[in-house]
Amino acid sequence: MNNAELMVRMLERAGVRWAFGIPSGPVLPFIEALRTSSIEYVLTASETSAGFMAATIGTLTGVPGVCISTLGPGATNLATGVGAAWLDRAPVIAITCNVETRWLARRVQMRIDHHALFAPITKASLPLRVGSVAGPLAQALVLACAEPAGPVHLDLPEDVALADAAEPLPDHPAPAERPDPVEPASGLPATVAGALGRSRRPLLVAGLEIARTRNAPALLRFIERQGLPFVLTLHAKGYLPESHANYAGVLGRARRSDIQAFIDRSDLVIAVGYDPIEVNYEEWVGSRPVLHISSEAAEADPSLNLRFNEPVDINAAITALAELAPVANEWAPEEWWDHMGRLETNLRPPTAEFAPYQALDILRGRLPADAILAYDVGAHTHQIATQWRTDLPRTCISTNGWSSMGFGLPAAFAAKLAHPDRPVVAVVGDGCFQMTVGELATARRQGLAAPVVVLNDGWLSLLRIKQEHRGYAFSGVDLGPRVASPPHYFGVPCRSALNAQEFTAALDWALEQTGPSVIEAFVSPETYSLTVYD
Numbered sequence: 001m002n003n004a005e006l007m008v009r010m011l012e013r014a015g016v017r018w019a020f021g022i023p024s025g026p027v028l029p030f031i032e033a034l035r036t037s038s039i040e041y042v043l044t045a046s047e048t049s050a051g052f053m054a055a056t057i058g059t060l061t062g063v064p065g066v067c068i069s070t071l072g073p074g075a076t077n078l079a080t081g082v083g084a085a086w087l088d089r090a091p092v093i094a095i096t097c098n099v100e101t102r103w104l105a106r107r108v109q110m111r112i113d114h115h116a117l118f119a120p121i122t123k124a125s126l127p128l129r130v131g132s133v134a135g136p137l138a139q140a141l142v143l144a145c146a147e148p149a150g151p152v153h154l155d156l157p158e159d160v161a162l163a164d165a166a167e168p169l170p171d172h173p174a175p176a177e178r179p180d181p182v183e184p185a186s187g188l189p190a191t192v193a194g195a196l197g198r199s200r201r202p203l204l205v206a207g208l209e210i211a212r213t214r215n216a217p218a219l220l221r222f223i224e225r226q227g228l229p230f231v232l233t234l235h236a237k238g239y240l241p242e243s244h245a246n247y248a249g250v251l252g253r254a255r256r257s258d259i260q261a262f263i264d265r266s267d268l269v270i271a272v273g274y275d276p277i278e279v280n281y282e283e284w285v286g287s288r289p290v291l292h293i294s295s296e297a298a299e300a301d302p303s304l305n306l307r308f309n310e311p312v313d314i315n316a317a318i319t320a321l322a323e324l325a326p327v328a329n330e331w332a333p334e335e336w337w338d339h340m341g342r343l344e345t346n347l348r349p350p351t352a353e354f355a356p357y358q359a360l361d362i363l364r365g366r367l368p369a370d371a372i373l374a375y376d377v378g379a380h381t382h383q384i385a386t387q388w389r390t391d392l393p394r395t396c397i398s399t400n401g402w403s404s405m406g407f408g409l410p411a412a413f414a415a416k417l418a419h420p421d422r423p424v425v426a427v428v429g430d431g432c433f434q435m436t437v438g439e440l441a442t443a444r445r446q447g448l449a450a451p452v453v454v455l456n457d458g459w460l461s462l463l464r465i466k467q468e469h470r471g472y473a474f475s476g477v478d479l480g481p482r483v484a485s486p487p488h489y490f491g492v493p494c495r496s497a498l499n500a501q502e503f504t505a506a507l508d509w510a511l512e513q514t515g516p517s518v519i520e521a522f523v524s525p526e527t528y529s530l531t532v533y534d
Contacts, residue, residue, distance in 0.1 A: 001169075003133045004033040004161040009169050010134065011039060011093070014141050015063040018042050018417060020050035021078075024070030026097035029161040039066075042417070042446065044410065045438030047074050051081010051094065052399075052407050053414035055151075056374070058090040059211070060394050060418045064144040064152075068095045072110030079117055080404055085151040086121040087277055087401030088235070089208060091144040092151035093137075094118065100159040101129065118153035125153040128160050134167040147295050147314075149212060188293070189320045191308050195268055195291055196226060196327040203266035204228045205251065208235040208401070209273030209294055211393065215315045216240060218322040219272060225326050228270070229336050231259065233278045234385045234400045241391035248336055249343055252279040253385035254531045258343045260284060265335070272321075273314055276300065277401040293317050347387050347531055353524035354499045356380055356455050357531070360387055362504055363425065363453065366511065371423040372397060372415045376408030376432035379461035379528040384427065386531075406435040409452060413443045413516075416450040423511065424448075430456040430479055441490040443516035451510035452518045457525035458482045464525065465532050485520040494518040 001009070007030070011019075020042045023031055034041045044050045047069040054065030065085075069078040075096045085092040096114045098104065103111065115125040123143050126136040140152035196202055204223055210216055216239045223230050223240070229248040230240060237250065249259045263269075269290045271281075281290065281300050291308040292298045298309055348357050360383065367373075374397040375384050381398060390396050397415055399407045412426030428436075433454045443450060460477040467474055485496035493513070497503035503521050510517040 001165045002029070002033070002162055003128070003130070003165050004029045004156075006133060006165040006167065006169060007137055007156075008033040008037045008039060010137050010141070011066060012037055013170075016066050017063075018053075018057060019066040019068055020044050020053045020414075021068035022047055022050065022070070022074065024074060024097070026099065026158040027068055027070050029158065030068060030095070030097060030156065042442065044442050045436070047077035048080045048406060049410035049436060049439050049442070051078050051092070052084055052410040053081075054092045054094070055081060055085040055088060055090040056397060056411040056414035057418055058085065058092050058144070058149070059088070059397065060415060062091065062145065064091040064093045064141060065414075066093045066095065068097065070110075071096060071098045071114065072112055075112065075114050075117060079121060082118065082151045082153070083121045084399045084402040084404055084407065088399055089148050089150055089212065089275070089401070091149040093140055093144060094122065094151050094153045096153065096155050097161065098155050098157045101157045102159075104157065114153070114155045121151070122153045123150045125155070128154055128156045130160055130163045131166040133160065133165065134170060138170060147212065148209070188308065188312060188317055189324060192270065192291060192321060193324050193327065195270075195289065195307060196324075196329070199268035200330040201266045202226070202228055202268040202270060202329055203263060204230040204270045204272060205233070205274055206230060206236045206240055206272050207233040207274035208278055209275055209314055210236045210239045213273060213314050213318065215318040216393070219318045220244070222318070222321040222324070225322070226324070227326070227329055227331060229262075229331060231263065233274070234398060235278060236273070237385070237388075237396040238390040238393045242389040243391050245333060246336065248339060250385045251284065254382040255343055255346050255386055258339070258346055262339045272318065274298075275401070293321075343386070347383070349527050349530045351524065351527050353526065354503070354522065355527045356383055356457070356523045357387060357527060358500050359453065359455065359503050359521050359523060360384060360427070362500060363427070363507060364388060366507055367423055367425065370395065371425065372412075372419060374398070374408050374412035374415055374424065374426045376426075376428040377403050377405045378429040378432060379465060379525070379532050380427060380429050380455050382462075382532045383528070405432045408432055409436045409439045410442075412450050412452070413439060413446065413448050416448040417446065424450040426450060426452045428452065428454055429461065430454055430458065431460045434479070437489055440492040440516060440518070444490060444492050447515050449514055450516055451507070451513070452516065454518060454520045455523050456482055456520050457523050459525050461525045461528050462532065465529055468529060482522060485518075489518055492516045492518055494520060496520045496522065498522050
């Protein structure tokens, strides 16, 4: 074996099924090694999308997603996708294929310092050298999955890839995960019990780390036993059921004022698996005491009233919470139900035009419970996060910590690769669609039957709303006149919808296709102003 083949064999044993990227000369040895393996090389339209797809695979499967780029501009493009894995906590192996080792210290065509580029957005950036390939790759596979999960970068010079392997293939695959390294804090159960005893209206908020636990059912038992309402973050959607009577909405998204008003009734926040990368505590918690129960201590302002902020084994901590004796509080379930009734109404303001919330309601009604929705960044992100209900984990895919436009299409197509037998739909704004429309060609080549719904309102609506709230004139956010939809994009058929009836018919058509399709829904941006920031 050469070293590229050794790496591919190790990735196979770790359970990797796809590698995403764009070829170049230095990448070709690795692609050749992939060609004779069980790992499929998926050609994408950009390295950025390759990173997003790898992050999605890592999130959905727990096995590190793999993305590959060439040096220089390929690496800088890849960095945007790797950044999503870094702040969204997804296990990824990012491989940059570099010039020959003898040129690494020289100022030559395309070369930059890949380690300086990737060090701030990865858990580690490791050089590969002759005689030192299997060891760093094995380390990377473990490190990517270790809590908190994240990307690891490997830099592979072309001569190293082609050199004969000087290390044996490890006898066993790298473990997909390792036990949480931090033992549960011995005083946590007593601290929580004491705080519940002093509280009249405790509230539970579950965040990003819940997506990586094995213990969400025990957390729900704790909620039910203590009679707590719960709020989720965007990344925690589906890990606790949103049809539950105790559910009180999503933090910091559409109709945030309604959610905040409900939070403001509480006198204690029990934050389980909460990662402030989603929304800083300072933005919503006020002076009320907080129990931060996570594998990482929160980075927070000293003015916050953090009554517990020690790293714990999150699974053991949840088990301990579920075993606590019930403590009475003064919440009345009718308060929760009245709040949710108002929230649902306020998410759907009256309008004579075709509104984004109408398209989302139609889509939700057409999809089964286990369908996967992948969505992009913009005003529609806020609407979906609050409006879309799911009771199942890993059915609502987005980027929150990184929040890069262009995530939705590649994420949906990666999700369809991972779950070919389940319905997968992408919902993106017209600005996001412009950024990644080329990935429709990727979906066509792969034969991925994943409809793409483009909410075309003619604006970068989230920025339009921000300008509106600051009293600025609209500038730099107009995407131009909305013209009739073409019959296809890169051979992918497209239908337009001007109203709810046309959208319903188009959706029925799209869900029957055997390959990708596009529905361009021409919606009004006006209702966003009443939902996104109010």
